[in-house]
Amino acid sequence: MLLYNQTVKTWDVIIIGGGIIGLSLSIALRKRGATVLIVERGEPGREASHAAAGMLADFPLEMPPELQPLATASACMYPEFVHELQDESGIKVDLRDQGTIFFATPDHLREHPGLATDCPLPSPLEELEPALGQVNLPAIYLKERSVDPRALTAATLKRARHRDVDISSGTAVTEVLLTNGRATGVGTGQSTDRGQQPGVVDPQVDLAELLDHLGSEAVEGGGVGDVDGSGD
């Protein structure tokens, strides 16, 4: 069991998915002292976070009402978040505060009659964005910020690595392992069986080699998590 104990690593938290949410969360957890593993089926930051336009929306017409308080809180925290990111990663994420030109539909104007006067454009539309001069809808101006989403993700990834977040790329999580109703590990695409112990092994180790050494006590699944059976 010596090799088992030496080779297998455990973490306080396993995050499934290394997009901007998983990466940011990992940094926040590391700042609070937790050890963290991110399990990412592809490459970190190459899915929605890579495709995003980078608008930091904070306006009721742009989202369901339930999300508005979160969006407002997030928008307030962004400058500090970006400042820390840039400081630690050395990557500029291009936080801008030029605002958003928003084209209100007739429905918007019916529901919010004061919209056009409450949120006027700072200059004529043709001056702000000549290519939009011909759009035949009332344009309003939102005081919102934006970032370069790819730079944001790159900076967040670099910062997570700098803070010793472990990242396992190319590993798809296929199941969350539960013990007495608690999540104690995850199974990955490499595994076919649930392990006998509540948890599985680090996918970065050579699973076949590890199983050879473990013999009949082996955890059969390939995956990640807490392997000592304690559930701690």
Ligand SMILES: Cc1cc2nc3c(=O)[nH]c(=O)nc-3n(C[C@H](O)[C@H](O)[C@H](O)COP(=O)(O)OP(=O)(O)OC[C@H]3O[C@@H](n4cnc5c(N)ncnc54)[C@H](O)[C@@H]3O)c2cc1C
């Ligand atoms: C075209 C487009 C434009 C957008 N524009 C904006 C915008 O302007 N402003 C804005 O705020 N939002 C925008 N969004 C939304 C924004 O991109 C997402 O809300 C944000 O990126 C979500 O981050 P995430 O980390 O949850 O998701 P993702 O970046 O998709 O990360 C999730 C990760 O989880 C991994 N994963 C999934 N399943 C598994 C598994 N079983 N095992 C292991 N890994 C797994 C994926 O590979 C992926 O890397 C836009 C989205 C799109 C598609």
